[in-house]
Amino acid sequence: MSVKHSLLAVLADGERYGYQLRAEFEERTGATWPLNIGQVYTTLNRLERDGLVEPAGQDAANHVFYRITDAGRDELFSWFARPVTRAERPRDELAVKLALAVTVGGVDVAAIVHAQRKHALAALQDYTRVKARLDPAELAASLVLESMIFQSEAEIRWLDHVEARVLRHARESQTTRVERPADPGSAKGGRGAAPTDGDTDTATRTPRTTATARKGKTI
Amino acid sequence: MSGKTILELRGVTRTHGKGAAEVHALRGVDLVVRAGELVAVMGPSGSGKSTLLSLAGGLDSPSGGEVVIEGTTLASQSKAQLAAIRRRSVGYVFQDYNLIPALTAAENVSLPQELDGLSARKARVAALAALAEVGLRAEADRFPDEMSGGQQQRVAIARALIGERRLILTDEPTGALDTETGEAVLRLLRRRCDEGAAGVLVTHESRHAAWADRIVFIRDGLVLDESAPLQHAEDLLVGDEAQP
Ligand SMILES: Nc1ncnc2c1ncn2[C@@H]1O[C@H](COP(=O)(O)OP(=O)(O)OP(=O)(O)O)[C@@H](O)[C@H]1O
Numbered sequence: 247m248s249v250k251h252s253l254l255a256v257l258a259d260g261e262r263y264g265y266q267l268r269a270e271f272e273e274r275t276g277a278t279w280p281l282n283i284g285q286v287y288t289t290l291n292r293l294e295r296d297g298l299v300e301p302a303g304q305d306a307a308n309h310v311f312y313r314i315t316d317a318g319r320d321e322l323f324s325w326f327a328r329p330v331t332r333a334e335r336p337r338d339e340l341a342v343k344l345a346l347a348v349t350v351g352g353v354d355v356a357a358i359v360h361a362q363r364k365h366a367l368a369a370l371q372d373y374t375r376v377k378a379r380l381d382p383a384e385l386a387a388s389l390v391l392e393s394m395i396f397q398s399e400a401e402i403r404w405l406d407h408v409e410a411r412v413l414r415h416a417r418e419s420q421t422t423r424v425e426r427p428a429d430p431g432s433a434k435g436g437r438g439a440a441p442t443d444g445d446t447d448t449a450t451r452t453p454r455t456t457a458t459a460r461k462g463k464t465i
Numbered sequence: 466m467s468g469k470t471i472l473e474l475r476g477v478t479r480t481h482g483k484g485a486a487e488v489h490a491l492r493g494v495d496l497v498v499r500a501g502e503l504v505a506v507m508g509p510s511g512s513g514k515s516t517l518l519s520l521a522g523g524l525d526s527p528s529g530g531e532v533v534i535e536g537t538t539l540a541s542q543s544k545a546q547l548a549a550i551r552r553r554s555v556g557y558v559f560q561d562y563n564l565i566p567a568l569t570a571a572e573n574v575s576l577p578q579e580l581d582g583l584s585a586r587k588a589r590v591a592a593l594a595a596l597a598e599v600g601l602r603a604e605a606d607r608f609p610d611e612m613s614g615g616q617q618q619r620v621a622i623a624r625a626l627i628g629e630r631r632l633i634l635t636d637e638p639t640g641a642l643d644t645e646t647g648e649a650v651l652r653l654l655r656r657r658c659d660e661g662a663a664g665v666l667v668t669h670e671s672r673h674a675a676w677a678d679r680i681v682f683i684r685d686g687l688v689l690d691e692s693a694p695l696q697h698a699e700d701l702l703v704g705d706e707a708q709p
Pocket residue numbers: 481482488489490508509510511512513514515516517560
């Protein structure tokens with residue numbers, strides 16, 4: 247999330263001082279991303295240095311007002327026009343965690359998936375409650391909330407998919423082990439080294455590991 | 466939310482077929498749904514969701530355990546008594562809508578009330594109101610085969626919500642609906658529960674399950690566990706994305 251552009255967006259409406267900027271940003275985005283006031287001031291300093299905002303005097307209570315410059319307005323509108331790239335989003339911690347989980351022996355991936363799904367659903371229930379209370383006229387806040395709702399939904403759908411895949415893979419590698427010891431599909435990673443301890447669990451986990459981990463990278 | 470118990474399943478099992486063809490659709494399910502509560506049921510295809518719902522609605526009988534609706538054990542009821550409970554107390558939305566093809570939308574909706582002795586005129590007024598709630602006032606006199614899948618689904622929902630039903634059982638009620646219409650249906654169901662009905666919602670859609678007070682997860686005929694809202698929405702909204 248770009249604090250810089252968020253502040254420019256609020257300033258595009260008129261002059262504001264630091265606390266007002268923070269309050270208004272939070273109001274417009276449904277209090278989804280709290281800003282701390284320090285962040286607001288450092289960002290304002292940087293914006294001023296870059297000529298995107300300028301000071302606009304003080305009131306009786308010594309609040310320093312800022313106003314957006316023409317350059318700031320240009321910057322804001324070109325930001326709106328630019329698509330958000332994957333690289334700007336936080337790395338997907340969950341995908342990384344699951345990719346690692348399938349590579350570590352003795353981890354119950356299905357249990358991890360289910361715990362995550364429960365958490366995501368509980369979050370979704372929370373968002374939905376907020377949404378049910380929200381006045382539909384509050385468009386900005388509804389949009390942010392709905393984006394979180396759809397993201398949770400996508401995460402849950404993906405988790406269902408992971409679970410189904412892991413289970414299928416476990417089943418298939420069990421069959422593989424019994425009937426087709428050299429399945430070219432799951433062995434080509436070179437990590438499917440035959441388990442030596444004869445433990446069924448390990449035997450089924452090893453090939454699953456490679457395929458799912460590989461998949462994890464492409465998500 | 467701590468209303469009186471409307472639906473209770475005690476150790477319910479349901480087995481289809483015999484011998485090698487035996488399918489254990491439910492293997493011992495306990496579930497309590499109270500007045501004012503909406504409970505969602507989620508689980509993979511074939512896990513027993515529809516089976517659970519049809520047992521809860523008295524459309525099918527358990528192989529073991531018992532189903533109790535408002536204090537009445539269904540197994541103790543005659544066929545006629547059971548039919549009366551289903552008409553008066555239970556609203557049911559089937560996974561495949563189950564509309565009567567020879568009846569119009571309005572007639573499908575008014576039928577249970579007419580069977581219960583309400584005059585045809587009053588039943589029609591109530592049916593039109595229920596259809597209006599699901600956005601189908603203009604389609605009231607169409608037959609099911611003159612309507613889209615989503616419209617038929619909404620007729621089925623209107624039929625389930627009409628009258629004083631205290632238990633509303635819905636099987637994938639939003640399957641054929643777009644996101645906005647689906648949400649409107651969920652709001653309707655939620656409102657009925659807030660007004661005191663007990664609801665069960667079987668769904669694959671987490672976005673819809675999220676309208677429930679509890680989400681029960683079912684796997685292979687057993688209840689795995691359940692989730693409830695974290696109830697700290699404000700903190701939660703902050704989430705992990707708090708960092709700029
Ligand atoms: N009449 C029947 N005879 C034999 N088996 C049946 C019968 N009805 C259901 N089953 C089996 O019972 C299990 C549970 O079925 P059910 O319809 O309850 O699943 P579900 O969770 O509703 O699935 P879906 O999400 O696909 O609707 C399945 O394995 C199904 O094949």
